[in-house]
Amino acid sequence: MNEPVNQARRTLNETPADRLVSGVAQVLAEAYGISEAELYQVDYRLSELLPLTEGEPLRGPGHPAWRAFDHQSPVRVDDTAWLPVSMRGERRGVLRLTPVPDDPTVLGDLAEIATALAHELDAVSPGTDVYRAARRSQRLTLAAEMQWDLLPGRSRIRPSFSLAGQLEPAYAVRGDSFDWSDDGQRLWLSTVNGTGEGVAASLLTSLATHALRNARRAGLGLADQAALADQALYDEYRGKRHLSALLLELDLRTGTMTVVDAGSPRLVLLRGGEVTEQPLEAQFPLGMFEATDYHEQTFTLERGDRLFVVSDGVVDATGQDVRYGETALDRFLRRTGPMEPLDAVRSLLGDLRAFVAGDLIDDAVVVCLDWYGPQA
DSSP: OOHHHHHHHHHHHHSOGGGHHHHHHHHHHHHHOOOEEEEEEEOTTSSOEEESSSSOOBOOTTSHHHHHHHHTSOEEETTEEEEEEEETTEEEEEEEEESOOSOHHHHHHHHHHHHHHHHHHHHHGGGOSHHHHHTOSSOOOHHHHHHHHHOSOSEEEETTEEEEEEEESTTTOOSOEEEEEEOSSEEEEEEEEOOSSHHHHHHHHHHHHHHHHHHHHTTOOHHHHHHHHHHHHHHHHTTSSOBEEEEEEEETTTOEEEEEEESOOEEEEEETTEEEEOOOOOBOOBTSSTTOOOOOEEEEOOTTOEEEEEOHHHHTOEETTEEOHHHHHHHHHHHTTTSOHHHHHHHHHHHHHHHHTSSOSSOEEEEEEEEOOOOO
16 A cells, blocks of 8 residues: 555544545645545435535436446546545445546545545544534434434445445434344344334334344344343333334355344345245234244345345335335336345335325335355
8 A cells, every 4th residue: 555545544543523524635635636625425315415515416317426426436537536435335425536647546546545534434423413414405303313323324245245225204204214233144134114203203213223232232032132122112112102123134154044023014035036025924013012922934045135125115105196016116126136235225215206206205214135145
């Protein structure tokens, strides 16, 4: 690694959290003669790239910034470069630099620096509102603010899998949510189909999510995780409030998927271009009754399989008195085969917004998981 890249990394580590872009811009100016640097972050809806300081939002899919974001590779047009700002599969946005020499080596160095910026943004974001505030095109509702802070991210990539999720309506979501974690041997994924309105719905989902995390981090099996969350909700609401959840645990060494269906969202398998709904044993939603006994079931994924988890807000979305429905969903899911998981969930929810001609009325959550097979 050359000295400018090392210097940029040191600067990012030492610069105050709110001045990361201006700090690294000084290094770029001295090393490469770059006079302009701007960070564009993708908004909560995944539909706009918003500048950190000044400039217009970028919306057109053919724009070089969106090509860099979508294909996750640098794009240079004239003397301006657009570089993906991403880490571990989590796409934060793009970095615009001008002027950039027509030199592949320099472009490679700049791509490394953009990746280092992504890592540092992830590290400092809990301690500053600068970057969160700049990536919203409108005000979040209080419930939505709570929901977005609850998420583990929007995408995750490892050698054996790729994973992405998205919530709608992005700026006013209430109770739908998802969570995931992996330890190199197993991947845990939970999807919640929330109930209720406003902050009350977010509080219910937050309690369920933290109960599931508490049980998972204690090393409990999937059925016991469901039981602990179920009891936590019942103790708080005495059966008056409950929610549906789907809990999955994927063994990354074998492809064996363990599932607990607690009144869950729909689980759909895309294999060889064919879409089928995965049959699950329906069990009571979390918090409905005291001391519910949950059961696990298993099935095995094949290399190249894609799983979608979709809440009822997707199939029940209505436009001009017509329901989106399972047929339209299956047809669209088939078309996502060549897309990366994040692009697949973004495209599906974009199609849904177009169908209803605006924002969704009910919450919708979509999670997409690609299984590449066990890794050595």
